[in-house]
Amino acid sequence: MPRTVDVETRRRDIAAAVRGVLARDGVDAVTMRNVANELGATTGLLTHWVPNRIGLIRLALEETANEQTDRAVAVLLRRPEDVIGAMEEFMPLDPDRLAEMKVWLGFWALAISDQTLRAEQRDRYRDFRVRLTAHLRGLGVSAARAQSGTELAIATADGIAVAAVLEPEHWTPARQRRHLRAVIGYALPDLAPARR
Numbered sequence: 001m002p003r004t005v006d007v008e009t010r011r012r013d014i015a016a017a018v019r020g021v022l023a024r025d026g027v028d029a030v031t032m033r034n035v036a037n038e039l040g041a042t043t044g045l046l047t048h049w050v051p052n053r054i055g056l057i058r059l060a061l062e063e064t065a066n067e068q069t070d071r072a073v074a075v076l077l078r079r080p081e082d083v084i085g086a087m088e089e090f091m092p093l094d095p096d097r098l099a100e101m102k103v104w105l106g107f108w109a110l111a112i113s114d115q116t117l118r119a120e121q122r123d124r125y126r127d128f129r130v131r132l133t134a135h136l137r138g139l140g141v142s143a144a145r146a147q148s149g150t151e152l153a154i155a156t157a158d159g160i161a162v163a164a165v166l167e168p169e170h171w172t173p174a175r176q177r178r179h180l181r182a183v184i185g186y187a188l189p190d191l192a193p194a195r196r
Contacts, residue, residue: 013039014049015063015103018056023099027106030056054110058117061107064100065124080139081191083132083149084177084184087157091180092164093173101161129154141190152187156180 017038021029035056036046050056072086079085092098111117129150136146160179164171184191 010049011059011063014046014056015060018060019064019099019103022060022102022106023095027057027102027109030106032056054114054117057103057106057110058120060103064103068100069128076135080135083136083153083188083191084181087153087180087184088177090157091161091176092168093176098165098168101165105162105165125154136188139191141188145188145190149184149187153184156183 014035017035018030020038021034025034030053032043032046032050032053036043039046050059068089071089075082075086075089089097090101092101107117108121111121132150132153133146136149137143141149157180160171160176164176
């Protein structure tokens, strides 16, 4: 009887293999062959799941974004006012999150010249903005402040994350956290900063 393959497990495994290649060798090394080697599989098996290089990065981003969002939501479920802690889940504060950020950078590099990928990026960010704004409104933050706070939180986290990938010696985890706290404290003064 043929083995049953868990689709979610396979997708996570492929995403982890893409992250491994990206973290070690950069976006140019994300090829079907290199990812198959990282996965310990054949390119034939890999093409059963993903059609091409863009598909690899798209799948890795979908899985990465879902994992990051799940972690951020878990932070907010435990501590609803800890917007800083939630946003930290998207920042390269440790080797795993650094690998995740490299997936985002690889996706953005491809999205510059691919209208479909740009649309995915737009939709993903729009959904996140709506969700975070609604969460802030639920905490009693005014509509205008919730919207501007959301925009500042996202832009700051993205900017710091990109800088930290490119200049990790300067953008240490402590500095990343300090700057994120400063901006969110400015943007959302009604929320007490989470102490950890």
